[in-house]
Amino acid sequence: MDLRPHHFILWGLFIAAMLLMPELVSKGTLRTMIFACYLAMFAISWDILSGRTGYISFGHPFLIGIGAYTTAILTRRYGFPVEASIPIAVVVTMFGGLIVLLPALRIKGSYFALVTLAVMELMLQLIPVVRPDLTAGTRGISRLPALTRGAEDGYYLAVGLMLAIALFAWLLMRTRLGTALWAIGMNEESVRGSGLSTTRLKSFAFLVSAAIAGLAGAFYAHHLGAVTPRSIFDVNLLFQIIVACLLGGQAPFLDPSLAHSSWCFCWRTCVRQSALRWSSYGHFWSQFSLRSRDRAGSLSMR
Amino acid sequence: MTVALEVRNLVKKFGGLVATNDLSFDLAEGESLGLIGPNGAGKTTVFSQVMGELRQTSGTIKLFGTEISGLSTAQRIARGVSRTYQVPRPFADLSVRENIRVGLMPDSLRAMIFGAADKNREAELAQSIGFSPADLERPASELSMGDLRKLEFARTLATGAKVLLLDEVFAGLTTGEISQIAALIQDLRARGFTFLMVSHDLPAMEPLVDRALAIERGTLLAQGPFAEVLSDAAVRASYLGVA
Ligand SMILES: Nc1ncnc2c1ncn2[C@@H]1O[C@H](COP(=O)(O)OP(=O)(O)OP(=O)(O)O)[C@@H](O)[C@H]1O
Ligand SMILES: [Mg+2]
Numbered sequence: 001m002d003l004r005p006h007h008f009i010l011w012g013l014f015i016a017a018m019l020l021m022p023e024l025v026s027k028g029t030l031r032t033m034i035f036a037c038y039l040a041m042f043a044i045s046w047d048i049l050s051g052r053t054g055y056i057s058f059g060h061p062f063l064i065g066i067g068a069y070t071t072a073i074l075t076r077r078y079g080f081p082v083e084a085s086i087p088i089a090v091v092v093t094m095f096g097g098l099i100v101l102l103p104a105l106r107i108k109g110s111y112f113a114l115v116t117l118a119v120m121e122l123m124l125q126l127i128p129v130v131r132p133d134l135t136a137g138t139r140g141i142s143r144l145p146a147l148t149r150g151a152e153d154g155y156y157l158a159v160g161l162m163l164a165i166a167l168f169a170w171l172l173m174r175t176r177l178g179t180a181l182w183a184i185g186m187n188e189e190s191v192r193g194s195g196l197s198t199t200r201l202k203s204f205a206f207l208v209s210a211a212i213a214g215l216a217g218a219f220y221a222h223h224l225g226a227v228t229p230r231s232i233f234d235v236n237l238l239f240q241i242i243v244a245c246l247l248g249g250q251a252p253f254l255d256p257s258l259a260h261s262s263w264c265f266c267w268r269t270c271v272r273q274s275a276l277r278w279s280s281y282g283h284f285w286s287q288f289s290l291r292s293r294d295r296a297g298s299l300s301m302r
Numbered sequence: 303m304t305v306a307l308e309v310r311n312l313v314k315k316f317g318g319l320v321a322t323n324d325l326s327f328d329l330a331e332g333e334s335l336g337l338i339g340p341n342g343a344g345k346t347t348v349f350s351q352v353m354g355e356l357r358q359t360s361g362t363i364k365l366f367g368t369e370i371s372g373l374s375t376a377q378r379i380a381r382g383v384s385r386t387y388q389v390p391r392p393f394a395d396l397s398v399r400e401n402i403r404v405g406l407m408p409d410s411l412r413a414m415i416f417g418a419a420d421k422n423r424e425a426e427l428a429q430s431i432g433f434s435p436a437d438l439e440r441p442a443s444e445l446s447m448g449d450l451r452k453l454e455f456a457r458t459l460a461t462g463a464k465v466l467l468l469d470e471v472f473a474g475l476t477t478g479e480i481s482q483i484a485a486l487i488q489d490l491r492a493r494g495f496t497f498l499m500v501s502h503d504l505p506a507m508e509p510l511v512d513r514a515l516a517i518e519r520g521t522l523l524a525q526g527p528f529a530e531v532l533s534d535a536a537v538r539a540s541y542l543g544v545a
Binding site: 179195 | 353396400414419458461
């Protein structure tokens with residue numbers, strides 16, 4: 001996993017291409033790529049917890065949502081400047097996630113995934129009814145302060161943030177801690193049998209994952225300019241994150257740990273443009289969207 | 303003489319099955335004790351209770367005089383006891399070196415993030431157990447059964463524990479590998495390590511232990527010098543199937 005000279009060259013080329021992108025592509029494509037950058041950040045967050053330790057989280061939209069809603073409420077309802085609201089959003093995401101999801105880390109295997117999925121669904125149902133004066137219910141909060149002007153600036157912000165998060169995650173995963181998290185994914189009992197407190201390790205991975213999700217979620221909210229429950233606590237977003245992560249993790253031509261985190265971005269862009277998108281997760285997507293449409297239908301009937 | 307491990311009136315029930323039945327024994331520091339018994343006698347279950355992977359139904363377990371029953375596995379290992387698993391549990395996608403690295407890691411997030419891996423120590427441990435330098439970067443998923451057992455032993459040693467519980471370390475090994483591991487165990491004994499070992503390969507185990515302890519259905523049958531325990535009538539009946 002050591003870096004070779006060609007890794008530096010490939011990465012140099014990649015970053016150069018990213019920075020030149022606004023000169024080369026249309027505004028519309030640029031907007032797609034902004035989304036891809038945020039998706040990559042979400043995927044990095046997911047990867048630190050689930051990709052490493054094998055505890056598959058279906059609840060990442062929940063974490064992203066805490067970050068997005070916190071900054072939205074603070075800026076629009078209480079007049080906080082974004083310089084304050086975004087760091088607070090990160091902290092709130094870490095604590096909020098901790099209270100709700102951390103107990104679930106003691107649960108084994110697929111139950112963890114189910115609990116996290118349930119939490120996300122719960123948020124979707126709760127947000128519209130709890131304190132609608134703050135959240136504006138299903139309509140969501142709009143006209144959030146913009147951080148940038150125009151697609152080009154928004155793109156540079158997203159790329160910069162994505163690269164910074166990728167670098168951080170990559171450095172962290174290169175440490176012995178990264179090895180230990182990976183080992184948990186392979187055999188948790190053996191990690192415990194090697195004298196390590198796996199609960200502490202998993203909690204740490206969770207906190208880092210939540211911090212990144214909250215940070216990216218907060219920036220994402222300001223990029224969109226609005227948050228609604230449907231756009232965040234959404235299984236479609238969840239599957240896009242997971243698919244981005246799985247595909248990104250398979251780019252074999254770079255250092256694997258780098259590929260694991262940041263290349264999901266590139267794949268995502270390709271996937272979005274191609275039919276692969278539908279063949280890869282179309283099945284799940286159609287299943288879930290059918291079901292949610294049914295539910296919406298039954299609600300409106302009442 | 304310090305008692306490294308003191309087990310008193312240990313009982314473990316799985317529903318109606320009594321896997322450990324009022325078992326008591328002492329293991330002196332620097333001593334090597336062979337735990338023998340037929341399949342299903344409850345040997346592995348004793349290990350799991352000492353390590354805190356299974357909670358005993360009743361009874362006490364003391365390590366260097368301190369009751370450890372309330373401690374987590376990681377805390378017990380930090381106090382100096384560690385085990386190998388009868389069925390090796392490697393980290394399949396990690397290299398031999400990285401598997402050993404996990405064993406060497408201190409249980410501190412700070413140290414794990416900011417401290418560097420000790421590559422010399424990793425190589426030294428791997429070599430002492432019989433891996434060649436070329437093996438270091440091989441993923442565990444490519445190893446033979448014999449190599450997996452060696453890796454299991456190396457990772458256990460890496461924890462730094464001085465009381466080692468070895469569960470069938472010789473199973474699936476060639477005679478060459480057995481003599482290499484045996485030499486390592488002798489070397490560790492000379493350096494003051496304490497052993498509790500389980501093996502079905504009695505001839506290989508005999509020179510490695512000071513004493514033997516025979517159990518059947520969780521109950522102590524006999525203990526004492528290896529040859530005496532083996533010639534004990536009850537042990538012969540249960541273990542060797544001879545009356
Ligand atoms: N987790 C468990 N739940 C129920 N029964 C168990 C469990 N673990 C072990 N047993 C039972 O307890 C008894 C002792 O098992 P144990 O594995 O300790 O035997 P052993 O002496 O190590 O045998 P072997 O020589 O085959 O390794 C067996 O009857 C086994 O079926
Ligand atoms: Mg056994």
